[in-house]
Amino acid sequence: MSSEKRDYYEVLDVPKDANKDQIKASYRKLALQYHPDRNKAAGAEDRFKEVSEAYAVLSDDAKRAQYDRFGHEGIQGKYSSEDIFRTANFDEILRDLGFGGFGGFGGSIFDMFFGNMTGSGRGSRRGADLRYDLDLTLEQVASGLTTEIDIPRTERCAVCKGTGSRPGSTPRVCTECGGRGQVQRISSSGFAQFVRIETCRMCKGKGEVLDNPCRDCKGNGTVQRNRKITVKIPAGIDGESSLRLRGEGDAGESGTSAGDLYVMCHVLPHKVFRREENDLHCVVAVDMASAALGSTIQVPTIDGVGAEISIPAGSQTGAILRLKGKGMPILGGSNRGNELVSVNVVVPLKLTEKQRDLLKQFKQIEDEKRKGFFKF
Numbered sequence: 100m101s102s103e104k105r106d107y108y109e110v111l112d113v114p115k116d117a118n119k120d121q122i123k124a125s126y127r128k129l130a131l132q133y134h135p136d137r138n139k140a141a142g143a144e145d146r147f148k149e150v151s152e153a154y155a156v157l158s159d160d161a162k163r164a165q166y167d168r169f170g171h172e173g174i175q176g177k178y179s180s181e182d183i184f185r186t187a188n189f190d191e192i193l194r195d196l197g198f199g200g201f202g203g204f205g206g207s208i209f210d211m212f213f214g215n216m217t218g219s220g221r222g223s224r225r226g227a228d229l230r231y232d233l234d235l236t237l238e239q240v241a242s243g244l245t246t247e248i249d250i251p252r253t254e255r256c257a258v259c260k261g262t263g264s265r266p267g268s269t270p271r272v273c274t275e276c277g278g279r280g281q282v283q284r285i286s287s288s289g290f291a292q293f294v295r296i297e298t299c300r301m302c303k304g305k306g307e308v309l310d311n312p313c314r315d316c317k318g319n320g321t322v323q324r325n326r327k328i329t330v331k332i333p334a335g336i337d338g339e340s341s342l343r344l345r346g347e348g349d350a351g352e353s354g355t356s357a358g359d360l361y362v363m364c365h366v367l368p369h370k371v372f373r374r375e376e377n378d379l380h381c382v383v384a385v386d387m388a389s390a391a392l393g394s395t396i397q398v399p400t401i402d403g404v405g406a407e408i409s410i411p412a413g414s415q416t417g418a419i420l421r422l423k424g425k426g427m428p429i430l431g432g433s434n435r436g437n438e439l440v441s442v443n444v445v446v447p448l449k450l451t452e453k454q455r456d457l458l459k460q461f462k463q464i465e466d467e468k469r470k471g472f473f474k475f
Contacts, residue, residue, distance in 0.1 A: 104171050107153035115167075119158060126154040127192055134193070155187040162186075169431035172333050175343060226253070226349035226358035233362050235332065237369040241401045241427055243334030250328050250360065253321040253349040259313035261350070263320035270307035275299050280306040305352075321350045330362050335428035338366040338374065371399055377436025379426045382443050390414045390444045398440055400425050408440060418442040 108115055111125045132138065133147040156162045156174060162183065165173045174183065231248055255261040264270050272278040276299035284295045298304040312318030328347055336342075341361050348358025366374075373380045383398050393412030397405040400422070408420055419439055426436025450458065 105149070107157055107166060110149055110153040111157065113157075117157075122154065122157050123192070126150060126158075130154075130192065151187075151189065152183065155184045155189075158188075159186050169429075172431040177337060177340060225355050226351040228358040229348040229360045231360060231362050233330070233332075233364050235364055235366050237366060237372060237374065238401060238403070239332065240336055240364075240366055241334065243332055243428075245329060245331045247327045247329055248362070249325055250347070251323065251325050252347075252360075254324045254326070255350045256313060256316035256320055256322050258315040259320065261320040263313055263316065263318040264309050265311040265313050268311040270309050273299060273302035273306055273308050275301040276306060278306040280304040320352065328360065332364065333430060335377065335430040336364055337430075340364045372401060374427060377427045377429050379436065379438045380441065381438065382441045384443050384445045385410055385414065387444055387446060390442065398422070398438075400438060401427070406438075410442065414442050414444070416442060416444045 108117070111117075111122060111129065113121050113125050117125075129150040130147065133143045133150065135144045135147060138147075156166050162174065162178065165177055229250065229252060231250060233246075233248065235244075256263070259266060262270060273280075276282050280299055280302065281296050281304070282299050284297055286295070299306075302308050309318045313320075316322045328344065330342065330344070332342070341363050344360040344362065346357045347360035350357050371381050379401055381399065383396065385394075385396065389396065389410055391413065393414075394410045395407055396410060398408050400406050402425075406422055406425060408422060410420070411418075419441055422438040422440065424435045425438035428435050447454070
């Protein structure tokens with residue numbers, strides 16, 4: 100998905116080192132040019148959404164830093180759509196341009212960008228977003244994977260093509276509201292007159308009445324289906340990340356856009372490794388002779404292949420040794436973090452007679468050294 104997106108700086112036509120004032124000025128210019136209330140040309144609405152998303156990311160310091168480091172994968176892997184747009188000052192900018200902010204669209208920021216911006220006004224709603232929780236092992240996150248998930252969702256009825264009407268028949272315009280989906284109620288009290296707008300009770304806000312509803316979907320225009328969806332998990336995602344699959348949520352009403360599917364990734368605890376950003380930490384047991392004399396040992400890696408590491412002579416418990424490039428992949432890049440190996444010097448619980456004799460000799464030598472050290 101991210102490969103289809105244009106670079107945000109290119110979208111806003113600003114340089115990589117543009118400051119916030121330059122980014123805002125460019126967005127104002129492009130928003131004025133492509134806003135759906137002003138530009139009815141084909142593709143204008145999509146262009147408006149594109150420049151607004153670019154502005155939402157580049158106007159926020161944290162999101163911009165994430166994008167500069169990891170590109171689109173870093174944004175999609177860390178933020179939901181609502182998170183992306185939440186901090187941007189769209190209302191202020193659009194009001195200044197004479198568009199009245201988002202209020203004129205009768206919905207939230209999320210609905211404006213991913214809902215039905217230019218719908219019929221008959222009560223049709225964009226499809227609901229869905230959530231799927233996916234448990235992943237650390238090994239799967241390290242390598243990345245493509246998997247299939249089974250999603251129960253509503254889909255447009257294939258028999259009536261989403262109209263809700265039986266094939267060969269067509270819905271008729273509601274006579275109660277004239278197809279508007281709303282009715283106006285006027286009441287008077289003395290010299291005052293009150294006007295109230297209500298959803299039409301006859302058509303329930305759809306503006307149409309079905310005399311011959313589709314037998315397959317019972318006139319709803321949608322049916323419940325279980326759908327297998329392929330999800331690509333990029334290597335190196337954070338422990339708690341969400342992936343957004345546009346249009347894979349519930350079907351919308353009366354031909355409006357489908358909702359999105361959010362795959363919430365949860366990385367399971369690992370029995371060997373602990374992750375900190377892109378580095379992996381593990382503890383290895385080292386016998387006291389190897390720690391004292393120095394040695395080379397095999398340690399586990401997340402790739403499943405052991406790696407050799409040198410234990411310097413005189414290593415103590417808690418010493419940290421580094422395996423460069425054996426950590427987690429850096430999201431959106433070709434490099435990897437490091438594996439940090441913590442030494443735990445192990446004292447044997449049981450000794451053979453030979454080991455005991457050797458340690459006694461060692462202790463005698465150490466005792467002699469201490470006597471000489473403390474002699475005045």
